[in-house]
Amino acid sequence: KxxxxxxxxxxxxxxxxxxxxxxxxxxxxxxxxxxxxxxxxxxxxxxxxxxxxxxxxxxxxxxxxxxxxxxxxxxxxxxxxxxxxxxxxxxxxxxxTTSMNAIRWIRGDVACVEPGVKIIDLDREAKTQGWELRMYPSTYRSATIGGFIGGGSGGIGSITYGQLRDRGNVLAAKVMTMEDPPQRLELRGDDVQKVNHAYGTNGIITELEIALAPAYPWADTIVVFDEFMQAARFGQALSDADGLLKKLVCICADPIPSYFTPLKSHLPTGKHCALLMVAESSLEGLQDLIQEYGGEQTYCRTAQQPQKGLSLPEFTWNHTTLHARSIDPTLTYLQTFFFNLEIVEEMYRHFGDEVPMHLEFLRVGGKAIPAGLQLVRFTTEERLNEIIRYHEERGALIANPHTYILEDGGRKVINPLQLAFKEKVDPNGLMNPGKMRAWLERK
Ligand code: FAD
CATH class of the missing domain: 3.30.43.10 (Uridine Diphospho-n-acetylenolpyruvylglucosamine Reductase, domain 2)
Structure with missing residues (x-):
């Protein structure tokens, strides 16, 4: 038409x-x-x-x-x-949505915002009141909070607070329906899951209530290791150390550190690295842990020290892939829940340099687990699918980043809650058409 x-x-x-x-x-x-x-x-x-x-x-x-x-x-x-x-x-x-960027209020540990507010702006504002965002993607400088909830999952902070989908992280969403006249709905509590990570297929989020965390003075630090699995075990131990406060536990196998050009002077050739954010009160305890695992600290910037250029988190999560691709554009990546270090080791040994290992630790169901944003030296689609299959057959869960279909990129199952909500708020299927498999295949 x-x-x-x-x-x-x-x-x-x-x-x-x-x-x-x-x-x-x-x-x-x-x-x-x-x-x-x-x-x-x-x-x-x-x-x-x-x-x-x-x-x-x-x-x-x-x-x-x-x-x-x-x-x-x-x-x-x-x-x-x-x-x-x-x-x-x-x-x-x-x-x-980027012109709808008002921070409506921050009351205690809750912020109410419009969807287009930049994550960094909300975090800065919360900090003036002693609070900070529980988690943010490594794109926090540019990404919006509405986009994070519509299309993201977690990131820096997920080692303590889990993912966006975890109950209590996103408290409420106001949603405008795709009808004439449109309705304004308020989703609270578990109902927020109807629009969380729904790619904007079932309503326009016009306001969000987000739970905040107490703000800590975070130190950015780099530790290097001779052996990759030793670095991975150190990552798990730090993630499990209840008395050490951390916001980021990222482990990269050689040669990934060689892609971090601006950090070159802190990353000796051939070593594997841990990029960390820990509370300043935990720095001493961290030293003991580093010693226990035979690592070497090569960089530490406290919260008071000025930051020059990119900050450490901007080398982690999918920024690791960004830096790697800026050196070698044939590289791509996977998103993996490994659940334990045995599977990590098996994959690391099996694929070697074809799938350079990048781990991000995060909390899932109360336990710290290694997740992977491994790099992949891409050759063909068949080989990529073979790599994915090999992981899945051994118990790793891949959230495939090589599809634009909502369900296929996640847990590969239809989300009846999101579909039912779409039927209600977007009866004509006008919102981001082609992305939700459940809608395409309904009836
Ligand atoms: P967009 O890309 O603009 O939108 C994302 C989705 O949300 C779209 O489907 C859109 O339709 C929908 N949406 C946006 N606004 C609304 C709204 N108001 N109502 C309904 N739906 C809406 N993601 C992570 O989770 N963690 C990471 O650590 C991370 N690191 C990244 C690193 C790099 C280098 C890159 C390129 C990406 C990374 N991402 C990560 C993915 C992405 O940056 C984040 O998810 C980010 O939060 C998306 O925000 P955005 O404003 O760019 O959203």
């Missing part, structure tokens, strides 16, 4: 609307190119226009326009997702 875009622009008068081809290209894409599989599938996808509402009333007008003319709508935060979460498969309107 042909749409008269000039008429649509007239309908949206008074709002910031972007139609310039260069801008449209930029605002249609994300970091899908980390995947050589997604690259050809998504490179040419474009929205027809981008609209950047400033308040909820404007969002409502966009929704009404989309429903009236049956135009697909894709919500976008900062566009830092890795699997094309915010890439419009069927064109239409891109709703960019």
């Amino acid at each position: 042909s749409i008269n875009w000039d008429a649509i622009i007239t309908e949206l008068a008074g709002m910031e609307v972007i139609t310039n081809a260069n801008q449209l290209e930029k605002l249609s894409l994300d970091y899908y190119h980390f995947s050589p599989i997604l690259q050809p599938q998504l490179a040419n996808k474009r929205g027809n226009l981008v609209v950047r509402p400033k308040q909820e009333e404007e969002v409502k007008r966009v929704v009404q326009t989309c429903v009236r003319h049956q135009i697909p709508l894709t919500v976008r935060g900062a566009g830092t997702g890795n699997y094309g979460q915010c890439i419009p498969l069927e064109g239409g309107i891109i709703l960019d």
